[in-house]
Structure formats: C-alpha cells, structure tokens
Amino acid sequence: MKSLTLLIAFALSINIANSTVINVSNSPNAPINPPHTVATLQAGIDAASDGDTLYLHGTNISYGDATVSNKDLVIIGAGFGNNLQNGTNAKSIIGTISFQNYNGIKNITLVGILMLEPKCGNDNNNTVNILTIERCGVRPDGSTSNFLRCNTLFFKQSVLGDQPNESTYFNPVVKANAYFSNSVLQGNFNGAYLSSSRFENNIFKKSGNYNIYYYGRIDGINGTSIFTNNIFFEQYGIFVSNCTFNNNIFETLGSLENSNTGAGNLFNTPAQMVAVGGKYSTMARADFSTAVDYKLTPESAGKNAGTDGKDIGIYGGTNPIPPELRINGVPALPRITQLTLKNMSVAPGGTLEIELKAEKVN
Template sequence: MKHLFTLLSFLVLSYTQAQSILIVDNDPVVDTTPSHMFDNITDAISAANNGDIIYVQPSITGYGAVTIDKEITLFGSGYAPELNDGRRSELSSVRIDADNIKISGFYISTFITYNSSTSTSDNVLIEDNYINQTIYVGSATASHTTTNNNWIIRGNVINYGINLHADPTKCVNTVITNNHITLLNNSTSATYALRYFNDTTVFNNNVVRINFTWGNVNIFPNMTGDVTVFNNIFISNGVNTLFAPTTGRILTINNSISYMSTGGTISLTLPGTGNFDNQNPFFTSVASTLFDIAVEDDFTLSPSSPGLNAGSDGNDIGIYNGDYDFDMRGYPTELPYLTSFTISNNLINAGENINVNVQANANKSN
C-alpha cells in the first residue's frame, strides 16, 4: 500500500509540477538505488535543486532532525494517516535555513525554528503538520541580523506556542491562521505563548487552548507593535486574566469567543468588538472537556454555537472559517490520499494476478 501511494503521488505531481521529485523511504526492504530514491532526508536535500519536491514515506522509524537549506518542498503522508498501520512521516525537529520553503504533512516531535546562519529564511509555508513544541519564526534577541519575513503557518496542531522576532523589522507579514494551538506552563517549565507579535502579524481563525496550571497570564506577551486579531476561539483550562496587552502596545481582539472550560468565568473581557465573552463555542463533537485534539474530533461549530456566521467576514469563527479545510489527519493539501485499499484474492498461485481495489480522495487544492 505504501508503495502504491508513492506511485499515485508521483504520477500526480509529475503532471502538475515542473520540478524533480525525490522520494525518501527508510524501510530497509525498499530499493533506494534509483537516482530519485533515498533512505534519509539529508541525502535527498543534498541531491535536490532549488524548486524540487521531496516526498517522505510513512515509517515506523522517525527520520530525525532536518535542516532545510535549499528552496524546496517537503511532503509527508500526514501526521495521523488512516491506512498506514500507525506509520507516519515523523521528524524530530526542523531548521529552516533558506528562502521559499514549504513543509507539509509531518509529525514533528519537538520544534520548527528559523535559520542559524547569516542567510535569510523568507517566504516559508508551514501547513498541515503536528508540531509537538514551539514554532520559532525569529529570534528573541533583537540583534539577530537575519530576516524571517512572509511566513504562513496554517492548518497545524501546535502544542506549545509561536515566537516571532524581537525586532519587528526582521519578521514582517507573519500569517497564522486556522491552527489548533495549545499554550502551557507548569511549575517546572517556562511559559509558552504567542510572543513578539507586531503590527504586520495576522492571527485569525485559530483555536487557542490556554492550558496553564498556575498564575494569571498574558498570552500575547512582548508585543513589538499594536496587534489586531480576528475570528479566534480562546479556551482557558483554569487560569483567569489572559488578554492584558503588553505595556505601551494595544491588543485588539475582534469577532472572537472566550470560554473557561473548567467552570467559572474569565474576568477580563476580550478587548475589541463583535466578541462573545465566557460563552461555550459548542463544537460539533470534541471528546475531551479540555478541548485537546484527536482525529475523531469535529471542531466545526454546531447549530447552537454563538460563532456561527459571526466572524468578521460573515463566516464561522474558528479553524473552519470560510472554505478552509482543516485536516484532522494532516494530509497535505496538494496530494491525493488513499481512503480504501482492498485485495480480493490474497492467496494466489505463481503467475496469477492479484485483484486490488484502490480508492483515493483527490487533492484538496482543486
């Protein structure tokens, strides 16, 4: 099944892309002698040219830490694919060290971070991934000299937070939309938040869980400009003051919902207009009372939700705003994915044909 998926993806991309396609598979039984086949991502990146696409097969073994230092696209199979017996395309961390990079469809067990060299890392798209820690778009040190402009972060599950650059001139036009984000702290770790946002930052249509165990917090600390955000759902799992702006900066939150999942109320109202303070968002079906995420959950809004058609654009508040198709399994938007694979005669004699029925959904970008 895995190899047929590769073939389907390869055929589709061959007709729609002018770039070369490279395939990475660390399964020891796979033949990686062809020039486009590799058993690790580092070698594939070394062999790639700017504009190429690397497809990383699902595996029971992770592919380790990756530094992307060319203008390429990396596609995984999704962070929770349905028909791979638990296999997924997993990385331990990702370092973005070039311009014009896209990464989609991966489970990333720690973080994604900006470049460490003197090069820029502009025009980056991070989509349909599960990031188990923080995304660092830029440095917390304002003297860091490189730029990290025009990042788009959408359709992801992010478990700690997002940090931009402490110098707003080096982190322009960051777009953060349609993500499920968890912010957390505890007695032994630092506080993770939405840090160093500036007046060019777009933060719309997200679900934000504030999973703190102590203290009243500002979830938008260290703002480096006045920030206006739209159409988000903020769910507190126990703490109170959440929306106090950073001293000297103005935070405006419009057309959004706040809710205390553990009972009680959040005393500080959302600082803007068109909001629903301390109201249950009434998702269609979410198993956890703390609103973490599983593939069986449905974060669309039910008919009783106050957020229906209440966004700034007349669409629903939250991660399904407008026509965006948030994918609970992290399938890359551009690729088809298998929905059924059936062998009807799995016991055959030598020389006979195997009868296979394959069904797939078309890519979501069409």
C-alpha cells in the same frame, strides 16, 4: 495481472516543469533507488535543487534532524495525526529541521509532517524568505530562540502544541508578516518579534501539562495584530495591547482591556465544540489525534457568526479544515489507492499499460 494497493500521495519520481520529486522512505522494505528514492531526509535534501519537492513517506519512524542550506524546497509528508484515511496510521515524523546560510529570495514549504522545531540558525539578514507550514504538527522542544525565523510566515491548518508532560512557550521570530489561520495554538505565545501579524479562525488553548496548569496566554504584542474569528478556550489569557479583535469567542473573558478594540466579539460564552475536554483531560492533551473534534455543535453561538458569515474557529474562514475531517494533517493531494499492471512483459520500445485508481482526500 498484478494489483498493488498503495497509500501514498500522488508524488512520483518524475520531472515536472523542470523540478524533481524525490521520494524519501526510511521503511526497512522501501525500494531505494538514488537519486529518485532515498532512505533519509538529509540525503533527499542534499540531492535536491531549488524548486524540487521531497515526498516524505509515512512510516511512523522518525527521520531525525535535518539541515537545509540555502535551498528553495517543498517537503510533503503523509500527515501528523492518528486514524488517517483508509485506516492507516502512517505519520511522517522528523526531529528539528534547520535552515542555514540563506541569501536572496528562497522559500520553504512544509506540509503534512509531525516535527519538533522548524528554525533558522542565522541572523535576520540570512534567513528563509517565506516559510509556509501547512497541515503540520509542531512540537517545539523548548529551544525557541530561532523558532520560525523567517521574513514572512504562513502557518495554517496546523497544530502548535506541547511536548507530552511539558509546558510550552513559543517565541516566533518573523521580520515582516505572520499569518496564523485555522490552527490550534497551545501554550504560551509570545509575539514580541512579530512586526505585523494576523490571527484568523484559530483555537488558542492552555498547555495540556497537568502540573503547569497556568500555561496559556498570548503576550508581547503592542498594536500590531488583528485577531478575527478565533476561539480563546477556557481561561486563555490575553495580554496584548492596542490590537484589534473582531468576532472572537472568549470563553471566560468579560471585556477587552489594555486599549484593545474591536466589534462582534462574544464574551463569557462557551464555544460548545463537539469533543475537546478540559485542560486536565486526556482529550485536551491529544491535539495530535483525531480523537479531538473541534467542530462547533449546532447550538454553538459561534455557528455562522464569523466576520464572513461562516463558523468561528478552525472550520470557518478562508482556509477551513474540510468539514468531513478532524484535524490530522493529511495533505490535500490525490492518493493512489490501486495500481494495476495490465501487461507484465514489455518488449524494448513497447508500452507498459498501467491502470491507476486514486481519490482526492480533501
């Protein structure tokens, strides 16, 4: 009998409802077996068809840049944070992923990946229809002219943060609707291209850059956005107008200005999160590590103070971070913890008996 312990998501190279799961691993010891298991992200993308899923194994080795040309895909990684379940520290890392030559209605879903920029190199008429970014860590490298370009954006349970020792200025380009929920949004955020947007249960933070301490504001939006159950950490600046703010915590703001309206907001109120540190601290610069704990303390004024009676911040709302976890990007998939081969020898036409043990992560 042979027992193998695996720390991978339950995504095998099988056909499910006419779609294929392609394993991608750049580990030197990975068993490469094209087209079901390939060594590079680009090879996996090139081999995939519309509706396929790529599982990007966590190796802590960057898969580099990649381009998707007019395909409807799901790409799932192992997570972006440190200290993942079962004592592993295996992140799925890529560089810039670009979407080109899109036509018709095709969607992209990215889950559990640490990346630079998801962007489109085409104009607004030839881009991804729905772009979903879930449980990802996104570190734009400064070239944001086509950043998050799509028709509709869902950005949830993720971190939009700065590169180490740099300031950040994010400029999403979304044609129709943008929905940011249960995420940490760090740096300057310009919403000029967001024709309609909702921000629910997020944490807005200044850049972690020691030298450029003033990078932390949201601006460029006039009357198109609704902000609900968010935490605006420290001196984060609000420079939007004619927007609606309900049940948010403003740590240093005394009132709404610029014709913004709303109710249930907490002004000049500390959020009292468990462990976040100030903008100059090491912890404030560690958004991609589970050393940062954004849970509210029992004494926080934001406990059960959201519009839905749940916590303000990333642990409340409709897409909450699971209460037992810190934000780390581990996908909400069953994970195989043990695979046991019951019979090592199988006759032609016989049955291979396998015993699997798995756990649901969150």
